Amino acid sequence: MTATSSDRGQLRPGLWATVNERYPGSMITKRDLVPLARLAKPLAESRLTFVSTAGVQPKGTLPFDVAHPVGDYSFRRVPSTATPADLEIHQLKYPTAGANRDLNVIFPIERLRELAAEGTIGGLTPSFFSFIGYNMDPERLERTLAEEIAAAVAADGAEAALLAPA
Amino acid sequence: MQRAIERRGIPTVSVTVARDVTEHAKPPRAVFVPFMMGHHFGVPFHRELQRRIVREALGRLAEAEQSGEIRDIPVTWAQARREGIAIERGMGLRDERRPE
Amino acid sequence: MSLQYLKDAADRGDAEALIRYVRLHLGDGDxxxxxxxxxxxxxxALKPLLDVPPTDRAFIHETLATKDPATLAHLFFDLHFYLVKRSGEWIHDGNL
Incomplete structure (x- = not known):
């Protein structure tokens, strides 16, 4: 796979083309841009949420469905007070070597709590939000899961959101 | 996903390790790190690096002026790994005799 | 739109496209x-049966007779991962 201007510096070049060749049509391509929403208050006064596609979930919740050939379109709430020991990962499609030893490399829950305690961030929403990135129906994802999480994020009083698409 | 949240008036920023995927998906704000998949915030036990990635990403919430812009964070995976190994040695988590 | 790609392949009887997809899914992209x-x-699946231990045939029969085809197909995928996990060789380290 040749590197293009769009993946310069990427550790895994040509990822979009590779995934799209293996799973035709599963990758999203948008033409339009969404207008920027603005912070109503400085970050130090804003309540932040975190959204992850890493399959992180509280132990004891129904494991994400990693077997289904079309994917899992549900999400889990992860209490922002949870410790890494309270959480586990159910996901097969990205390397978890680092996360297995320190969850913060993909789900920086302890770093976010520190930054909130220090006042860099105004606060955290009661829940963070988690799902698995593997799905074969991006239209359904956009129609259902994306809207459900966006509604839950708003209902949780988020004033800003950090996302980490795995 | 990110676009759906932004449309509700909540500013968003994502951390990506796949610039090409992000250019296709066109989220409102993103920062790119040249890290391994699944390691968006760096390496295990490297608190300062993890904090830096979070802070740089959150900085975009106030600073970004153009939707769709992807900002590079000037870090390298090789250096992150080196620093991570040194931190783990300091913590006694890594066997000194085993070459990396 | 990828689901549509698979549905189209099923509609035209393109078994090659479908089995390729199954292999990609179970091989994490390989x-x-x-x-x-x-x-x-x-x-x-074969190994635990070689000693011909007693099995719960009534359960199997009832499951096949009472569960809908989608649930059974879903179970089939789950059983795949259950069995490969039992093998002790787990390739799903995400390095696709």
């Missing part, structure tokens, strides 16, 4: 590994 994983699951 078709050859997916093929090997399918074989591995069958070997793992």
């Amino acid at each position: 078709e050859a590994r997916g093929r090997a994983e399918i074989d591995k699951a069958w070997v793992e």
Whole structure:
């Protein structure tokens, strides 16, 4: 796979083309841009949420469905007070070597709590939000899961959101 | 996903390790790190690096002026790994005799 | 739109496209590994039966008779991962 201007510096070049060749049509391509929403208050006064596609979930919740050939379109709430020991990962499609030893490399829950305690961030929403990135129906994802999480994020009083698409 | 949240008036920023995927998906704000998949915030036990990635990403919430812009964070995976190994040695988590 | 791609393949009877997809899914994006994983699951299914231990045939019969085809198909995928996990060789480290 040749590197293009769009993946310069990427550790895994040509990822979009590779995934799209293996799973035709599963990758999203948008033409339009969404207008920027603005912070109503400085970050130090804003309540932040975190959204992850890493399959992180509280132990004891129904494991994400990693077997289904079309994917899992549900999400889990992860209490922002949870410790890494309270959480586990159910996901097969990205390397978890680092996360297995320190969850913060993909789900920086302890770093976010520190930054909130220090006042860099105004606060955290009661829940963070988690799902698995593997799905074969991006239209359904956009129609259902994306809207459900966006509604839950708003209902949780988020004033800003950090996302980490795995 | 990110676009759906932004449309509700909540500013968003994502951390990506796949610039090409992000250019296709066109989220409102993103920062790119040249890290391994699944390691968006760096390496295990490297608190300062993890904090830096979070802070740089959150900085975009106030600073970004153009939707769709992807900002590079000037870090390298090789250096992150080196620093991570040194931190783990300091913590006694890594066997000194085993070459990396 | 990828689901549509698979539905179209099913509609025109394109078994090649469908089996390629199954292998990619079970091989985390590597078709050859997916093929090997399918074989591995069958070997793992065979092994516990070689001593001909008693099994809960009533459960199997009732499950097949009472569950809908989608649930059974879903179970089939879950059993695949259950069996390859039992093999002790787990390739799903995400390095696709």
